[in-house]
Amino acid sequence: MYGWHLKLLRVNLTAQKVTQEDVDPKVARAYLGGRGWAIHYLYNEMDPMTDPLAPENVMIFATGPLTATPAPTGNRYMVVTKSPLTGALAHSNSGGEFPTWMKRTGFDMFIFEGKLSEPMYLFVNEDQVEFRSAAHLWGKDTHETTDILLAETSPEARVACIGPAGERLALMAGIINDKHRAAARSGVGAVMGSKNLKAVVVMGKKNPPLFNAAEMTALSVDTSKNVGADVKKGSNMRIYGTSYVPQVTNTLGIFPTRNFQQGTFESTDKIDGIALKEQYLIRHTACYRCPLACGRLTEVPDGDYKGKGEGPEYETISAFGGACGVSNLAALIKANYMCNELGMDTIGAGMTIAAAMEMYEKGYIPEEVIGQPLKFGDHDAMIEMVRKMAYREGFGDDLAMGSYRLAEKYGHPEVAVTTRKQEFPGYDPRGAQGMGLLYATSNKGASHMEGDVAYEEVFGVPIKEDPFSTEGKPELVSHFQNSFALIDSAGLCVFVALRYVFNKDRMIFPLRLSEMMQYTTGEGYTAEEVLKAGERVYNLERMFVLKAGSTVDTLPPRMLNEPLPDGPAKGMVAQLDKMLPEYYRLRGWDEKGFPTKEKLEELGLPA
Amino acid sequence: MMIHVKLLANYREHLPPQAKNGGVDLDVPDGTTVREALSNFDIPLDDSSVIVVNGLTVSLDTPLKAGDVVSAFSAIAGG
Numbered sequence: 039m040y041g042w043h044l045k046l047l048r049v050n051l052t053a054q055k056v057t058q059e060d061v062d063p064k065v066a067r068a069y070l071g072g073r074g075w076a077i078h079y080l081y082n083e084m085d086p087m088t089d090p091l092a093p094e095n096v097m098i099f100a101t102g103p104l105t106a107t108p109a110p111t112g113n114r115y116m117v118v119t120k121s122p123l124t125g126a127l128a129h130s131n132s133g134g135e136f137p138t139w140m141k142r143t144g145f146d147m148f149i150f151e152g153k154l155s156e157p158m159y160l161f162v163n164e165d166q167v168e169f170r171s172a173a174h175l176w177g178k179d180t181h182e183t184t185d186i187l188l189a190e191t192s193p194e195a196r197v198a199c200i201g202p203a204g205e206r207l208a209l210m211a212g213i214i215n216d217k218h219r220a221a222a223r224s225g226v227g228a229v230m231g232s233k234n235l236k237a238v239v240v241m242g243k244k245n246p247p248l249f250n251a252a253e254m255t256a257l258s259v260d261t262s263k264n265v266g267a268d269v270k271k272g273s274n275m276r277i278y279g280t281s282y283v284p285q286v287t288n289t290l291g292i293f294p295t296r297n298f299q300q301g302t303f304e305s306t307d308k309i310d311g312i313a314l315k316e317q318y319l320i321r322h323t324a325c326y327r328c329p330l331a332c333g334r335l336t337e338v339p340d341g342d343y344k345g346k347g348e349g350p351e352y353e354t355i356s357a358f359g360g361a362c363g364v365s366n367l368a369a370l371i372k373a374n375y376m377c378n379e380l381g382m383d384t385i386g387a388g389m390t391i392a393a394a395m396e397m398y399e400k401g402y403i404p405e406e407v408i409g410q411p412l413k414f415g416d417h418d419a420m421i422e423m424v425r426k427m428a429y430r431e432g433f434g435d436d437l438a439m440g441s442y443r444l445a446e447k448y449g450h451p452e453v454a455v456t457t458r459k460q461e462f463p464g465y466d467p468r469g470a471q472g473m474g475l476l477y478a479t480s481n482k483g484a485s486h487m488e489g490d491v492a493y494e495e496v497f498g499v500p501i502k503e504d505p506f507s508t509e510g511k512p513e514l515v516s517h518f519q520n521s522f523a524l525i526d527s528a529g530l531c532v533f534v535a536l537r538y539v540f541n542k543d544r545m546i547f548p549l550r551l552s553e554m555m556q557y558t559t560g561e562g563y564t565a566e567e568v569l570k571a572g573e574r575v576y577n578l579e580r581m582f583v584l585k586a587g588s589t590v591d592t593l594p595p596r597m598l599n600e601p602l603p604d605g606p607a608k609g610m611v612a613q614l615d616k617m618l619p620e621y622y623r624l625r626g627w628d629e630k631g632f633p634t635k636e637k638l639e640e641l642g643l644p645a
Numbered sequence: 646m647m648i649h650v651k652l653l654a655n656y657r658e659h660l661p662p663q664a665k666n667g668g669v670d671l672d673v674p675d676g677t678t679v680r681e682a683l684s685n686f687d688i689p690l691d692d693s694s695v696i697v698v699n700g701l702t703v704s705l706d707t708p709l710k711a712g713d714v715v716s717a718f719s720a721i722a723g724g
Contacts, residue, residue, distance in 0.1 A: 271689070274654045274719055282654040282718075285667070289653065289716045290700050307666055311654060497720035498695040502702050606700025 040249040041103035041559035042066050047145040047167065049160060051233050052093060052152030054169045061146065067561050068642065070568065072102035073129050074527035074575040075147055076118035080127075081578055081644075083149075086586035090122035090225075091207060091232040093153035099140065099198075099238065102529020103559050106141035106245055108258040110265060110538070111531035113138045113326045121224035122232075123209040123386070123440055124458040124483040126588040127579050130212065130226045131487065132198075133325035133531055134219030136240065139196040144244035154234035159199075161191055164242040172236035176205060179379040180214040183237060191239050199237035200227045201381025203428040207231050208438035210386030210427070214378055218333075218348035219325070222383035224460060224482055249560030257553060261538050265329040275332040275533065276322060278311030280352035283464070284359070285310050290496060290505065291605020292469035294361040294462065296414050297392040298455045298596055301466050301605040305365030309355055313367055323348060330534055336371060343372035350374040350384070353486075356464030357388025362395060363414030370417070373424050380428035386440060389461035391423045393441035393453050394433075402450045408433045452595045458483030458588055467597055469607030470495045472503070472511040475617045478591045479515070479631075481579040489519035493536060500542035508613050512621035517545050523579075524548060524572030528555060574641040577633050581643065584632060591618060591631055646675055646711035648682060653718035659686045673709070680705040682715055693719050
């Protein structure tokens with residue numbers, strides 16, 4: 039087989055038994071790989087009403103056909119499972135090096151079922167698979183864990199693991215790979231922790247064979263050249279990484295500020311990419327086989343926030359900076375490093391603390407309950423809350439449940455800025471209407487990465503859309519959702535894929551991506567077909583989410599009812615009601631958002 | 646009339662040395678367009694450039710008013 043190994047490893051954690059399984063080539067072709075394969079298996083193998091922290095929840099690690107190929111950024115994997123935060127689907131994506139090393143084991147996918155009787159890790163060295171005790175690792179952070187595991191397996195291996203947050207089932211726990219990369223959102227780390235699985239270690243030499251190696255290599259080289267040309271011209275992603283974004287969103291009035299009470303932050307200059315570069319940047323870093331190199335190797339050399347690591351990314355600056363009202367960049371960087379070490383999603387952690395800050399300032403949560411003051415801008419209190427959240431210590435136990443449950447518990451649900459109980463990313467939808475429709479309808483709850491129309495609404499990539507208008511957003515959002523499902527199933531990184539393997543039309547068209555899929559797999563893929571497969575994946579995910587009981591597409595009260603008080607979008611609210619009915623119609627869903635029989639048949643999905 | 650020009654991220658290096666906080670005040674003739682205002686700087690404008698006036702996207706031939714803030718950045722991918 040080409041591109042795919044067409045082999046999965048089924049891991050029965052309860053029995054500590056593994057079996058190798060072949061993947062049906064028809065399924066492989068129709069669902070592409072990665073995120074697509076994962077939902078096909080999840081839908082067929084588990085009851086969507088399952089308790090996400092029970093052994094019956096199935097957790098899948100999935101690479102794509104382009105993972106471990108010459109494609110630039112052909113190095114991504116997905117963690118797909120039912121989310122304990124949202125009660126809907128979790129599909130978290132990560133890069134680094136682990137995904138390529140995982141593909142080289144000779145398995146495209148790992149399916150984890152059941153629960154280990156005690157903490158263990160899985161070591162997959164091609165066909166040699168071992169369950170090993172993690173008693174000496176339980177309680178250790180992700181960096182220490184990774185170092186110990188590499189020493190006791192091989193320096194040629196790579197590690198994905200949970201930290202104390204995942205062990206303690208904190209709902210913003212993520213899975214950290216290669217120390218600085220994360221499949222972070224939706225509590226996937228808690229699912230892994232609920233299975234007593236501390237880590238997965240992978241190594242091997244089985245690069246997938248390519249159907250047409252010469253053409254695939256040539257196309258990959260040409261794509262990398264295009265990336266390189268932009269970098270040479272002066273690319274913000276190379277110079278600043280995603281940390282250049284705060285200035286952009288702040289200028290447009292959509293930078294989350296003080297738990298979304300405002301859209302502009304007066305101290306953006308203190309926490310933006312230029313400040314980061316001038317004060318703490320060592321150099322850029324890259325995931326395996328990426329010519330863009332948007333990663334940041336940073337260090338705070340001394341003082342209270344001394345540390346070294348990678349990041350912060352834009353979303354981290356949004357959540358720990360603007361949303362918490364914090365202007366101390368060193369402290370923000372420290373909170374970022376702590377999330378990587380303790381194994382937490384920076385968006386979930388930062389936005390939950392922001393909600394707690396608002397509730398403290400308004401007197402909704404007494405100071406004795408928190409244990410100390412917790413005002414916006416108090417960066418030391420923020421850092422202490424990060425630590426407490428990971429260990430579920432004191433008030434951290436409340437914080438660990440996320441902002442929705444926190445706000446509900448203390449009697450003020452209107453403070454939570456969430457959809458499906460998941461915290462918002464760094465784009466205020468009152469000033470970017472398409473993003474509001476995206477958050478409301480995404481299968482994983484509020485997420486920018488499920489179909490990031492901010493590319494057009496905010497960044498003008500490939501063309502600039504008016505962020506204040508609702509016109510044309512239903513078709514744009516549904517198209518982007520299908521396209522991102524395609525990218526996540528193929529195994530590429532969005533940052534390179536969106537700009538370099540899609541045509542530069544408003545309705546981005548995956549011509550070059552389909553050529554890569556064809557040269558890799560030889561399956562006769564066309565651009566229309568791979569896009570259709572993206573739509574198929576998206577709809578099957580939707581069926582899972584609906585059957586899990588998560589049937590309401592909406593936005594939180596602050597977005598629908600409280601106009602932005604400042605900035606270019608002053609006076610605006612999210613106008614979901616102007617977009618949702620047309621979105622359902624365009625998607626071929628009924629007025630309640632359920633895919634119709636005709637749509638399911640068209641996509642070859644079970645009714 | 647006085648306007649303000651902000652150059653974000655890698656465009657910032659095209660600002661004059663007296664610029665503060667990534668921006669500079671500019672005294673321009675009444676009716677100056679966005680395009681004309683930006684021609685005062687050596688920015689490599691291309692199809693990756695995003696220009697906004699008071700946070701809103703407008704045509705580059707739009708005439709500016711006193712107090713307008715023109716912001717420009719290059720969007721090579723997002724985050």
